[in-house]
Amino acid sequence: MSQVPTTRRGRQRAKGASVSPSHSHIPVHPTTGTTSSKRPSSPPMTKTALLLMVVIISAAFLLRLFSAAFSDTGIGDDSNDAARSDQDSAQKSQRQRLVLLVGPHKSASTSVQSYLVKLEKAGVLGQHNWKWVGNERNKGFAEASRYLLMGDKTTTGERDVDKERSVALSLQLMAQEEWDKGTNLVAAAEFLDYAAFLSNDDATVAMDRMKHWLPEKARDGVEAVVMYRTPRASHVVSSWKQQVGFRKARTNEPWRLSLDDDHPQRYELGMPPHFSDWLCRGRWTNVMQYNISTIISAQVNPFGVAYAYHHYLGANVTMIDMAGVSDGDTPSSVVCDMLQLPCKNGKLDDSATAAATGVVPKTRNKRPNPTDLAMTADEIEEVEQILRDMDCFYYCRLGDALTVLSGKDDVFIDGKKSWRKCCRRIIDRDDGKNQLLDAKTSSKRLVDLGCRAYERFQEAK
Secondary structure (H helix, E strand, O other): OOOOOOOHHHHHHHHOOOOOHHHOOOOEOOOOOOEOOOOOOOOHHHHHHHHHHHHHHHHHHHHHHHHHHHOOOOOOOOOOHHHHHHHHHHHOOOOOOEEEEOOOOOOOHHHHHHHHHHHHHOOHHHHOOEEEOOOOOOHHHHHHHHHHHHOOOOOOOOOOHHHHHHHHHHHHHHHHHHHHOOOEEEEEOHHHHHHHOOOHHHHHHHHHHHHHHOOHHHOOOEEEEEEEOOOHHHHHHHHHHHHHOOOOOOOOEOOEEEOOOOOOOHHHHOOOOOHHHHHHHOEEOOOEEEOHHHHHHHHOOHHHHHHHHHHHHOOEEEEEEHHHOHHHOHHHHHHHHHOOOOEEOOEEOOHHHHHHHOOOOOOOOOOOOOOOOOOOHHHHHHHHHHHHHHHHHHHHHHOOOOEEEOOOOHHHHOOHHHHHHHHHHHHOOOOOOOOOOOHHHHHHHHHHHHHHHHHHHHHHO
16 A cells, blocks of 8 residues: 655645645544545544544533523522423513502502512511512602602692602612612502603603612613503592592692691581582582592503603503402512512412411402492493593503503403504594593593583482
8 A cells, every 4th residue: 555645745746736724634444444535544633633622512512501401590409390480480580670569549559558568577578589668658658759759849738848858868778778789679659640640841850850769770670560440430430439538637639639727527517529520620618629630640540650651761561450360469469470479379379478477468448439429320431431532542652562461351352453443543533633532631521521410410309
């Protein structure tokens, strides 16, 4: 057998042509030791390099496999695929979260807040890396929310602006400290729905104030949670019950003003107005004056609240359809679906802790009718339609910037079809102009309806 040249130049001369560097080594047959017709044998160095390459690739594969196995669990965790899937769903990601429960009024807000306060006191929130921003009775953040949305302006003589500012600063320091520790934050106040009433300029200023109150690194990922209560007419009726249910002093708010400086027992001055009369005149004679426009714009306008926090604060908005919540347990829905604490069948799974501390969600603030509605079933249905039109107006401004949980109402079940239909109804008119079905217009429609209904009621007596 002829000798194979050992140098590149020698090989080129032997072949009578140039050879590219990639073909400069010809492998040797593993059993016969002979060379192929085109390639010379590999020196020992090549085998060593190949072996090293195999080792490197194997190590990289094992490292990637190891990382995938333990990326979401602690080392030594033997969770099966189903458990890991549940954990992924519960955690979503490792990012910190800041959740604001922004109302509106009369949508289980008191029940939710009471439940969260109890979970905080029992240490349940802390066990799952959550911190309640407020004090034991949640008066802290309620006061802070007033300052954040209203600033130094006051609509009544009962606001203590200095106290509200002080409380807001104290909670801001606490929130920043907890955030720096890596803790998730949750805060709630039904007054936060007031953002939906503010003018464009006032909302811009208020949300800028709120943004600077938030921990700096939490400002771009705020999650706002809004409750959707149906039937829609029942929501405004419930608001009426609440407004005329206050009997004593210190009840001045942006939406009501006491007409009696001595603040005696309200019912000593006469029975409260019927629902239709309340809508029409916004007045409890000699007792209270109500700003119906503010109440409709903020307290019974969930989509308007959602729009305000998305548009002015840049929040990611989630709406919980209360009608679709399991067993009507809205507090548990917040804890399980939003905060994503470990739950089973829609209830907190920390049963031992809950039983030991008496931490169970309760429905609060249910009020009986203080007097007759003074409206027929057809008139109540008209109230329903007016509020549905208002919902549609703000939904069409939100577009797809909304996540819905526990959707049961027709507008959610039918998906975007129903909403697109209502959006077309708002936009398509013979004169080519949009129908203004915003909160201001809807309030006027409700006032007109209330006056017609109350006049009919009086005539029928």
